[in-house]
Amino acid sequence: MSKRIDVEHLKVYYGDFLAVDDITMQIEPRAVTAFIGPSGCGKSTFLRTLNRMHEVIPGAYVEGKVNLDGENLYAKGVDPVRVRSQVGMVFQRPNPFPTMSIRDNVLAGVKLNSRRIARSDADELVESSLRSANLWNEVKDRLDKPGSGLSGGQQQRLCIARSIAVRPDVILMDEPCSALDPISTLAVEDLINELKAEYTVVIVTHNMQQAARVSDKTAFFNIAGTGKPGRLIEYAPTQEIFNKPQEKATEDYVSGRFG
Numbered sequence: 220m221s222k223r224i225d226v227e228h229l230k231v232y233y234g235d236f237l238a239v240d241d242i243t244m245q246i247e248p249r250a251v252t253a254f255i256g257p258s259g260c261g262k263s264t265f266l267r268t269l270n271r272m273h274e275v276i277p278g279a280y281v282e283g284k285v286n287l288d289g290e291n292l293y294a295k296g297v298d299p300v301r302v303r304s305q306v307g308m309v310f311q312r313p314n315p316f317p318t319m320s321i322r323d324n325v326l327a328g329v330k331l332n333s334r335r336i337a338r339s340d341a342d343e344l345v346e347s348s349l350r351s352a353n354l355w356n357e358v359k360d361r362l363d364k365p366g367s368g369l370s371g372g373q374q375q376r377l378c379i380a381r382s383i384a385v386r387p388d389v390i391l392m393d394e395p396c397s398a399l400d401p402i403s404t405l406a407v408e409d410l411i412n413e414l415k416a417e418y419t420v421v422i423v424t425h426n427m428q429q430a431a432r433v434s435d436k437t438a439f440f441n442i443a444g445t446g447k448p449g450r451l452i453e454y455a456p457t458q459e460i461f462n463k464p465q466e467k468a469t470e471d472y473v474s475g476r477f478g
């Protein structure tokens with residue numbers, strides 16, 4: 220199920236350092252939202268607050284709220300492990316468990332959440348997750364072979380299958396194509412486009428063409444200088460951000476005059 224994310228006055232800290240200041244934004248379900256902006260403006264930091272991954276860094280914390288269909292993920296008593304199964308994450312470098320089989324990689328997240336699963340259900344889940352990740356046809360005859368034997372692009376789709384298998388509401392992607400060749404990038408972009416039928420998808424990307432190709436809405440973040448916090452400058456339908464942005468900083472960035 221796809222859920223809406225409402226971020227309210229979120230401030231993100233690493234110890235004393237305010238990395239991201241006062242973000243308020245709504246992220247729509249069944250849509251792809253892209254985060255763009257220059258290096259260091261806090262895109263990845265902010266992304267990691269959406270599934271409570273930020274706080275795994277010692278001293279890191281947030282102020283404000285992140286509501287998932289109205290439930291504040293930072294409310295007292297909310298289990299961050301449950302949050303991470305509702306809000307999955309795919310990283311820059313594909314990170315399948317190298318010695319684990321393709322099949323076990325798909326099931327790894329489900330097992331981590333200690334859901335018991337019958338063999339026939341597991342087979343079905345492996346197939347449906349790999350189909351959703353557009354990988355089934357390429358791997359169906361070698362499910363018991365290690366995940367590390369796949370190409371980089373296939374490994375990234377395997378990681379996406381692993382996220383999908385947990386049946387999350389949201390999938391976060393932190394530069395999911397930056398380690399991939401152009402063909403694999405296209406395969407992952409096609410997949411992102413299909414995923415939005417069922418999930419809320421949020422993607423951090425340095426590649427503006429990619430943001431323009433895959434996203435419905437784009438958020439532009441910026442930073443005033445070293446040591447200053449990142450801020451959300453403009454958030455609008457992607458076409459608007461690229462064709463008629465309201466803010467000069469956005470225009471400078473998307474036209475390549477900056478960053």
Ligand SMILES: Nc1ncnc2c1ncn2[C@@H]1O[C@H](COP(=O)(O)OP(=O)(O)OP(=O)(O)O)[C@@H](O)[C@H]1O
Pocket residue numbers: 233236238256257258259260261262263264265276446449
């Ligand atoms: N683990 C950390 N501890 C302390 N500061 C950090 C940590 N990770 C990131 N930062 C700082 O937080 C700020 C935002 O970094 P972040 O990586 O989120 O930016 P970004 O926009 O994703 O950059 P890039 O596009 O280069 O990945 C930077 O000033 C960075 O140095």
